[in-house]
Amino acid sequence: MSRNKEFDETEVLDKAMRLFWEQGYEKTSMTDLVKHMGIHRRSLYDTFGDKHTLFLMALDRYDSKISASLSRGVKRSKTAMEALQSVVGILICGGEDSPSGCLMVNSAVELAARDADVNDKSTEAFTKAEQLLKEIILWGQREGEFTSDYDAGELAEYLHNVGVGLRSMARTSIPREKLHRIANISMRTLEK
Template sequence: MARNKEYDENEVLRKAMELFWKQGYEKTSMQDLVTHMGIHRRSIYDTFGDKHTLFMKALEQYAEIIETKIETQVKSQGSVKQAIRRLFEMVIPKNEQQPIGCLTVNSAVELSLQDEEAAEKVAESFDRTENLLYELLLHGQKSGEISDQHDMKKLSQFFHNSLVGLRVLTKTTDDKQKLESIIDLTLSVLD
């Protein structure tokens, strides 16, 4: 008879995600995962597979969390400019317990050149964000909130690049005023 799991799969996966986010893939050992997740090594292998498979599942969970935040915090904004501002503000850490930066961007920097599966996940995430920006900008253009003199595809690429840059910058500074000023200047393109 199989034993019932004595842990919540989503909760321990969240713990693994947080550890990968904080330390990166290469610096996180299986022992680190055992300790941080609070489950046995055998349970990790039985439930999630090897370290790489666990990491891929952690990236998927991270993408789902971000998607939920976008649905509740970005798409609910009254104006397109406010929605885009909110997307950028989500990048700024709210407290010291939150890991620094973005797991997707961290993974892009650490693994994209050597791990095809991670590179694909990163590319999918980047495409979703760029498409979101494109849809928001197009909606803003159609509603008259954003000038029709802009090429929305190029503008969405510019905003996505700026957003990725901001995600990297949050790893090097906790100067929230600096980060807000960067957001202000980036969004001034829409004025």
């Protein structure tokens, strides 16, 4: 007879996600995960599989949470520039109680060169981010807010690259004011 789980899977997955985000994949041990998630080792294996599978699930969870947050910010915006500022704010600051930087960027830097699964997940997330930026840029071009001198897709690639750099810098002690200054200059390249 199997026992009922005594924990909420989403809640403990969020705890694993946060630990991977703070420490990275390599530095996070199974002992760390068991302690941080507050479940038994056997429950971890039975529910999530091995460390690598748990990590991939944490990346998926992170991607869905960030995507939802970005979508909410864009939907609340009245102008394309407002939407872009919302996206950039989320990318630089994350959530109020979230670790610095971006789990997807951190994971790509740490593992993508040697882990095809992480490479696929990070590349997919980056493609989605570029598509969102492209849609915002097209909106701004249609409304006359942004220049049409450049292709929206190319501008999105450029801004995404700036965003990846900003999310990497956010892991350091560089002041947030500097990150916002860099972001603002980058966004001004879109102005007519």
